[in-house]
Amino acid sequence: MxxxxxxxxxxxxxxxxxxxxxxxxxxxxxxDLPGNKARKLKYNLLAARTQGHTHLLTFGGAYSNHLAAVATAGRLYGFDTIGLVRGEEHTPLNPTLARCVTDGMQLHYLDRTTYRRRTEPEFLADLQKTYGPAYLLPEGGTNxxxxxxxxxxxxxxxxxxxxxxxxxxxxxxxxxxxxxxxxxxxxxxxxxxxxxxxxxxxxxxxxxxxxxxxxxxxxxxxxxxxxxxxxxxxxxxxxxxxxxxxxxxxxxxxxxxxxxxxxxxxxxxxxxxxxxxxxxxxxxxxxxxxxxxxxxxxx
The missing domain is CATH 3.40.50.1100 (Rossmann fold)
Known part of the structure; x- marks a missing residue:
């Protein structure tokens, strides 16, 4: 420390x-992974590893510190990462999303109506079918x-x-x-x-x-x-x-x-x-x- x-x-x-x-x-x-995001991810990453997951899937806005932290954690600890971003894609990517891509995160965009469903069990089950088995992290990493x-x-x-x-x-x-x-x-x-x-x-x-x-x-x-x-x-x-x-x-x-x-x-x-x-x-x-x-x- x-x-x-x-x-x-x-x-x-x-x-x-x-x-x-x-x-x-x-x-x-x-x-490499500063602040409260590292603390929030600590036991989630251990759980993902214990459950045999190789992918992390999560949600965030275009400037989300959480998306950036998950992407960095994936690079550091050997997880593939998928970020579902609220809103439409804009290019060039802003610095936050560009950093996510550099750290290996796959970005996919959800319109705001679809994004509101991010806590619904049926919607989350559909995501597992679309993107494959993944450890789900909620928006902001809070659980x-x-x-x-x-x-x-x-x-x-x-x-x-x-x-x-x-x-x-x-x-x-x-x-x-x-x-x-x-x-x-x-x-x-x-x-x-x-x-x-x-x-x-x-x-x-x-x-x-x-x-x-x-x-x-x-x-x-x-x-x-x-x-x-x-x-x-x-x-x-x-x-x-x-x-x-x-x-x-x-x-x-x-x-x-x-x-x-x-x-x-x-x-x-x-x-x-x-x-x-x-x-x-x-x-x-x-x-x-x-x-x-x-x-x-x-x-």
Whole structure:
């Protein structure tokens, strides 16, 4: 494990409210497969191997970090990969999809109506007939095995520091649910904050509750969902968010990604300014990687 995964962020705003702000650098954990995607894939890849699969099949949008991660995992661990992409094909490929192809992923495109069927058992069975036997990974990589991989982050973090809250950007809710599971199983009295990167994503509460109930037998109550830090919606990069990310890198030497972690740190600092955390609290924000997304924004 690399040194210095836990970094102090001496932001003047945090200091003025008496909050110790730390950044967990999951983006540095594995240079080839950085961030929370590696954690979500860990036990799924083991299950695929145990079940004798040689192919991985999954879903994602044209700029999906998950598609890129599955393609890289296939290259690293010897799986053939198939990515079903939402929407029509556009050429030349954007940098995310070009990277997927370079890593050996076969891309196929689904119109948006068909793509909405991606969780239907009958549709998934038809995919197995069309593309051959494959280990199915859901969009975003979120399932029960993914939660187990993410939950391990809590133990790693506790080896480094005590903390009162851990904050993460939320897309499908899997990383948030995994962290909540890790805290619950460790009986550690901190809370998880999920700052949602999507507009109108109140449905994620039901998703997280269903995930944690499946893992523990009951929904967990040790998490919060914050819906007001999406900056206009998924993959939106307004000037104020871009400026925040640029200033953060200049001040602290850390590049945040434009889809998730930029919104996360901006939101955490806003919550600090609103006295959401008691004076003397330690708050850990998790950098989940995703820096490949910058290629699509013309950094």
């Amino acid at each position: 690399p040194d210095q995964l836990l970094q102090l962020i001496p932001h003047p705003l945090a200091a003025s409210y008496g909050v110790r702000l730390l950044l967990w650098r999951d983006d540095l954990l594995n240079p 029960a095995l993914a939660l187990r991989g993410v939950a391990e982050l809590i133990g790693e973090l506790r080896q480094q520091t005590d903390f009162d809250a851990v904050a993460v950007a939320a897309g499908t809710g899997g990383t948030l649910a995994g962290l909540a599971l890790g805290l619950a199983e460790a009986h550690y009295p901190a809370r998880v904050l999920g700052l949602v990167a999507l507009k109108g994503a109140g449905f994620l509460r039901d998703e997280v509750d269903a995930l944690t109930q499946a893992a523990t037998g009951q929904p967990l109550t040790n998490y919060e969902l914050h819906l007001n830090y999406h900056f206009g919606g998924y993959a939106k990069l307004p000037p104020e968010l871009r400026a925040f990310i640029e200033h953060f890198e200049a001040d602290f030497g850390v590049l945040l990604d434009p889809i998730y972690t930029g919104k996360l740190l901006s939101g955490v600092l806003d919550l600090i300014s609103r006295r959401h955390f008691a004076r003397g609290s330690t708050v850990v924000a998790v950098h989940t990687g995703g820096l490949q997304a910058w290629a699509g924004f013309g950094q």
